[in-house]
Amino acid sequence: MPADPLRTRLCDEYGCEYPIVGFAHTKDVVAAVTNAGGIGVYGANSLTPEQIQSDVRWIKERVGDRPFGVDLLLSASYLEGTPEDLEAQIPQGHIDFVDRVMEEHGIPEPKTPGPWGHARVDLLRKARAKFEVIKEERVPIFASGMGSPAFILDELHEAGIKVWGLIGLARQARRELEQGLDLIVAQGQDSGGHTGRMGTFSLVREVTELAKDYDTPILAAGGVTTGAHVVASLALGAAGVWCGTIWQTTHESETSMAKKQKLLESGNQDAWVSEAVDGKRMRVIRGAFIDVFDAPDAPPPLAMPLQGMLLGKIETAVEDHQIYDWLRIPAGQGVGFVTEMKPARQTLLDLVEEARDSLDAMGFDPPDDE
Numbered sequence: 001m002p003a004d005p006l007r008t009r010l011c012d013e014y015g016c017e018y019p020i021v022g023f024a025h026t027k028d029v030v031a032a033v034t035n036a037g038g039i040g041v042y043g044a045n046s047l048t049p050e051q052i053q054s055d056v057r058w059i060k061e062r063v064g065d066r067p068f069g070v071d072l073l074l075s076a077s078y079l080e081g082t083p084e085d086l087e088a089q090i091p092q093g094h095i096d097f098v099d100r101v102m103e104e105h106g107i108p109e110p111k112t113p114g115p116w117g118h119a120r121v122d123l124l125r126k127a128r129a130k131f132e133v134i135k136e137e138r139v140p141i142f143a144s145g146m147g148s149p150a151f152i153l154d155e156l157h158e159a160g161i162k163v164w165g166l167i168g169l170a171r172q173a174r175r176e177l178e179q180g181l182d183l184i185v186a187q188g189q190d191s192g193g194h195t196g197r198m199g200t201f202s203l204v205r206e207v208t209e210l211a212k213d214y215d216t217p218i219l220a221a222g223g224v225t226t227g228a229h230v231v232a233s234l235a236l237g238a239a240g241v242w243c244g245t246i247w248q249t250t251h252e253s254e255t256s257m258a259k260k261q262k263l264l265e266s267g268n269q270d271a272w273v274s275e276a277v278d279g280k281r282m283r284v285i286r287g288a289f290i291d292v293f294d295a296p297d298a299p300p301p302l303a304m305p306l307q308g309m310l311l312g313k314i315e316t317a318v319e320d321h322q323i324y325d326w327l328r329i330p331a332g333q334g335v336g337f338v339t340e341m342k343p344a345r346q347t348l349l350d351l352v353e354e355a356r357d358s359l360d361a362m363g364f365d366p367p368d369d370e
Contacts, residue, residue: 005231005364006355009217010183010240014039014067014141014162018352019240020230021185021219022344023071027055028252031062032344037352041069041143041242049129056137069141069164070134072127073194074149079303083118090310094299098314101292107323110316117305117312135159143185146194146280148172150179166221166242168196173207177214184216185242190223192245192271192332195283200224201236208237225334227354231362245332246351250344258322259329260341262287268336277328279307285329289318 008019017037024030030040042059044052052070059068079086101107110116131152134142142149142156143164149156156163162182167173173184186207188200196203200222208218220233221242233241248255249263262285272286276293279301284290292298293311301307318326342350 005234005359006352008234008239010039010219013217015065016067018348019234020348020351021240021242022247022348023242023244024247024253024344026247026252026254027059028254029247029250029344030068031059032250032252033247033348034059034063034066034068036345036348038348039067039069039141041071041141043071043145044130045071045073045145047130049126049133052130053133053137056133056139060137067140069143069162070139071143071145072130074127074144074147079306083115083309086306086309090302090306091299094302094310097299098310102314102317105288105292105326107314107317107326108321110313111320112316114313114316116316117309131155134161148176148179149181150176153180164219167207168198168203170198170203170206170210173210173218177211177216181216183219183239184211185219185221186238187242188220188222189273189283190333191221192283192335193330194280195222195273196281201232204233204236204238211237223332223334225332225337227351227356228358229334230351230355231358243332243351244330245335246338246347247344248329248331249338249341250347251341252344255329256319256322256327258324259327262324262327262329263331263335263338264340266331266335268333271331271333271335275301276307277311279304282330283332285327285331285335287327288325289328 010019016039020038021041022033022038023041023043025043030042033040141162145166149163153163164183165176165181166185166187168187176184186204188203189195189197190200204220211218217239219240219242220238224241224243225246230241249260266285270286271283272290273281273283274290274294275281
């Protein structure tokens, strides 16, 4: 093992102090993670190109030359079309079910004006304009949270941007390794948000073995919320970890206080997989929303983005009125280890300290301070 097991290839190649990548939808968290010695990645899929440009410039002002990234969704199995064309494909029975649920459970109309649920309509066309911003701003890292970024790989490389891909199966990893991506995030089904069917341990080990033929670093993702998870990931051959759930309860996170409280109260068993949220497998905190839309009498989930459009009204109403039991919160199976609200910097440093404690418990001598 190297003198310091927490000084990995990720640190050497990207200039971070610790092999920890923090994914968040709040720019303040991204900047804090990067400035604390990790790599912050900004989940910007729901933002306009103008918002991305503004936020990227804000982050750059605060992190300087330190590494950070932007994450978008590029799913190929995605219905494209105008909002009107897509809405026409939503069965009336599904619409009636949502209206009946809102009436029976006393969920008021949204405060936010409609249309609702259109953020992911025309996803790939919108992504092109966002890529132009990413290239123009020379964002150090682009990460595809869903779907292969091969079609944009050469353009991003020409702009000096590293390209990462998140995968849930070994065959996806092999394809992206062959395509020449700079790093693969092996995301096990323990993860929050969109997720696959392979457990983190098995997937990470399989992918790190595959990657030896390509000399490409691998990150472990899915249920990483403690320093022991970090050490275990490194033992499996990963160059670092990608984690998201733990940043939602940080002080900087724009996650609502009600959602933060729900996360802190949740156990690992409360992180539930459902296709009812947006038509793709997504792990979220189980509550009334999941119980109702996963029930036997609920209509089957529609393809993405139709399911999100269908549920846009009720989701907006729940958010507008902060109806606690109905809040939909993506979270991984490590959520039970998230027990307090604290600054993002402290969250990262605590991960590092816990990792060193785990190494100490295994008899590994800490590196000498220089």
